[in-house]
Amino acid sequence: MNGHRKPSLDLRGEEKGAALIAAFAVLVGLTIIALAFVVMVSDDIKNAGAELIDAKAYYVAEAGLAKARWALTTDGQSVGWGESDISFGAGTYTVTTADNGDSTYTIVSEGYVPNDTNPVAKRRVEERNISTTTSGLTNLSLTATASASSYKGVDTPDKANDGQTSTKWRANGVPSAGSPEWLAMDLGSAQTFDRVAFDEPPGNKITTYQIQSSSNGTSWSAVSNPVETINGSVTTVDFDAVTVRYQRIYITASTRTDPSISEYETYNSNEIQSIILGQGKFVTSW
Ligand SMILES: [Ca+2]
Missing domain, CATH: 2.60.120.260 (Galactose-binding domain-like)
Incomplete structure (x- = not known):
């Protein structure tokens, strides 16, 4: 034994090279996966933002609908009543009530965020087939x-x-x-x-x-x-x-x-x- 290390080191060097390539490949793979996640999460965040604004517009429109119901049933307003550009929460609504000519009427409410002039989101809510009866007018x-x-x-x-x-x-x-x-x-x-x-x-x-x-x-x-x-x-x-x-x-x-x-x-x-x-x-x- 002359103390030399075994020449098999070179053979191991080849193995080491192969291992490096494999490790690199894994690294590249992980990076691609990580990037994909970043893109996906970023899209989700964007989508969630858009959905939130749409949801706000929807609930603003619902507020207009609720106002119309109250106006007609409690506030003594007649069919044909409506109001426009009313600020509510994150936006504005415009609501109308229309007589359909067959003893029914329709409430239409449109919600806009942040406003109807330059909206980022719009939602329209309609309530149809609402009937009225005037047979019991108060004397x-x-x-x-x-x-x-x-x-x-x-x-x-x-x-x-x-x-x-x-x-x-x-x-x-x-x-x-x-x-x-x-x-x-x-x-x-x-x-x-x-x-x-x-x-x-x-x-x-x-x-x-x-x-x-x-x-x-x-x-x-x-x-x-x-x-x-x-x-x-x-x-x-x-x-x-x-x-x-x-x-x-x-x-x-x-x-x-x-x-x-x-x-x-x-x-x-x-x-x-x-x-x-x-x-x-x-x-x-x-
Ligand atoms: Ca009498």
Whole structure:
């Protein structure tokens, strides 16, 4: 033994080279995988950011929808109500309510982030097939205080708004232009109405009259654009909506000496009594 190392070292050197190449290959592989992860994660972050903004636009649109439901059911607004560019959270919404002409209506709300002028995200929410019923309109006369130019016997003014057609108000006199008879309703506070209906006992017919409104009970003016519809003993008059405390029927001619009214009703035809929220809810994104 001369202390030399075995020449097999060179052989091991070849092995070492092969190991280096393998290690390099593994390193390259790992680097590619790592880079791929970086790209994937970066895409995910980007996508998550876009999804977050879209989600915000969606919920802003939902806020507009909720506002419309509240406006129509609680706030006394009518179909056709809407509002635009309302700031809410991260964006703005524009909401409309439209009558479909078949006793249903549609609410459309659009949400924009950050605004509708230069939106990064937009979402549209529609609620359809919402129905309304106006069959149960509130007769405002029932809680009003009636008074009249005159009355006869037990047929006092309050019999015209007691909810019973078997009782009536009867004037004590012959109405004429110079000597009118009238029946008035004090609603207690200013209220909106656009329809009056009065029911007359058999044989009675008021032939010339005016529906008048007043804010103070002393100065009166005729309602605008009255349209009369007669159905049996009931005469309905529709006119441009007014918001006042007092109104009356001002009678200047009648087929009978003493004009009589068994029930005098007051309505707001735009009043929405009940709302059934639609079954179909559609979300459209773009
Ligand atoms: Ca009555």
